[in-house]
Amino acid sequence: PDAPPIDVVVNGARVFGNVPFGMNTPYLTVPVGENLIQIIPSGGSLEDSPVVLEATLPFEGDTRTTIVASNVLDAIEANVISDATDLKKNSAQVRVGHLSADAPNVDIATDGSAPKDALLKDVPYKTVSDYLTVKPGKLDLEVRPAGSEDVALDIPAVKLAKGTNYSAYAIGSAA
Numbered sequence: 001p002d003a004p005p006i007d008v009v010v011n012g013a014r015v016f017g018n019v020p021f022g023m024n025t026p027y028l029t030v031p032v033g034e035n036l037i038q039i040i041p042s043g044g045s046l047e048d049s050p051v052v053l054e055a056t057l058p059f060e061g062d063t064r065t066t067i068v069a070s071n072v073l074d075a076i077e078a079n080v081i082s083d084a085t086d087l088k089k090n091s092a093q094v095r096v097g098h099l100s101a102d103a104p105n106v107d108i109a110t111d112g113s114a115p116k117d118a119l120l121k122d123v124p125y126k127t128v129s130d131y132l133t134v135k136p137g138k139l140d141l142e143v144r145p146a147g148s149e150d151v152a153l154d155i156p157a158v159k160l161a162k163g164t165n166y167s168a169y170a171i172g173s174a175a
Contacts, residue, residue, distance in 0.1 A: 136160050
């Protein structure tokens with residue numbers, strides 16, 4: 001949350017530039033096998049800029065992977081998350097991730113539901129749920145401190161389409 005816009009470099013080539021905090025990039029096709037992923041300040045070069053994050057990651061064929069950089073700049077971490085490629089023809093799938101380093105464990109609940117009815121309970125930092133199969137239609141979620149009715153993050157209502165997978169990540173700082 002305290003990082004300036006960044007550039008993403010894969011195997012020495014800049015693939016995304018000027019990416020601000022909280023922005024998603026499209027999927028990128030990478031070679032099967034190990035790939036070097038580096039994050040540098042936007043507009044910088046590998047030769048002259050500090051490498052904010054560097055990870056050599058293996059990728060298999062015919063897969064989708066999301067990499068989320070979380071935590072504050074001086075403690076930045078790469079969270080590697082496998083994305084489902086299988087779709088449920090008549091339903092939607094939703095998963096939620098807790099990637100706010102300074103936040104306590106959280107519950108993920110439908111808007112206004114009781115703590116005992118939370119969809120996911122006591123979720124710690126760096127945890128991404130499995131996909132939950134849900135009915136297509138409107139879904140309105142809240143992120144709450146575990147066991148509480150207080151809303152830390154209101155995820156805006158989303159209309160879920162059948163045959164689609166969705167991911168929502170709680171990012172940033174609890175402050």
